Each structure stands twice: as structure tokens, then as C-alpha cells.
Amino acid sequence: MKKLLLLYVLVLCLTGCSKHKIDMDFQQHEARFSDIPIPFHVTPLKNSTSDRSCAFILEENQDDSTLFYKREMERMGWSLIGEAPGLETVLIFEKLQRICNVSIRPVKQDKKPEVHVYIVQMNKLK
Secondary structure, three states: HHHHHHHHHHHHHHHHHHHHHHHHHHHHHHHHOOOOOOOOEEEOOOOOOOEEEEEEEEOOOOOHHHHHHHHHHOOOOEEEEEEEEEOOOEEEEOOOOOEEEEEEEEEOOOOOOOOOEEEEEEOOOO
């Protein structure tokens, strides 16, 4: 019985620590994207962050998510230079010497709307 309880506590600790690490990594990553809006209450997609990209789940529909990014990116000084609506909406923005690609992919859910948002930023080619 003690072994089972110890195993249970160990599993809880490891899963709790792992989620905390993902949250901390994503929060640190958000700081690098200070002029790219990331809505509150998103769920980071596992193994989706790098120096230039991040991805997360947003509980909104595709149209509302697209409108949010158009409005908020403009508010943060980005200019929309390209848009490809469709099954997956792709928005391309520029600001100074940078380009930012925002991809919004709907996920089929029975209960609630949900999209995966992929953001990639890079320096312009000279």
C-alpha cells in the first residue's frame, strides 16, 4: 500500500512539474514576442516554441481569431501585407525589418470552437 501511495505521489509531482515547466517556458517565450499579441488563456502546444515561433490553442472560432490578429497587430505597429483566407487563414505582417506570419487553423470540436494559432517571425532579407 505504501509503495502504491508513493508511486501515486511521484506521478503527481512529475506531471505537475512538467506542466509548470511548459507554462514557464511559454511565459518566457511570450516576453520575446513582446510586440506580437497573444491572447489570455491560451494553451501552449507542446514542443512548439523556438526563438522565432510559437503555437497555441485558442478557444475562439477562426473568424474571431482572424479579426483579433488583424486589429491587434495593427495596434502594435504591424502592417498587414498579405492574407490568404480559407480552411487555414494565413496573415502576413511587416514591421520595420521584420516579417510575421500568423496561421490560424480550425480544429473540429463537437462542443466549442477552437483554433491552433502558429506564429513565426523573422528578419526581412536584405
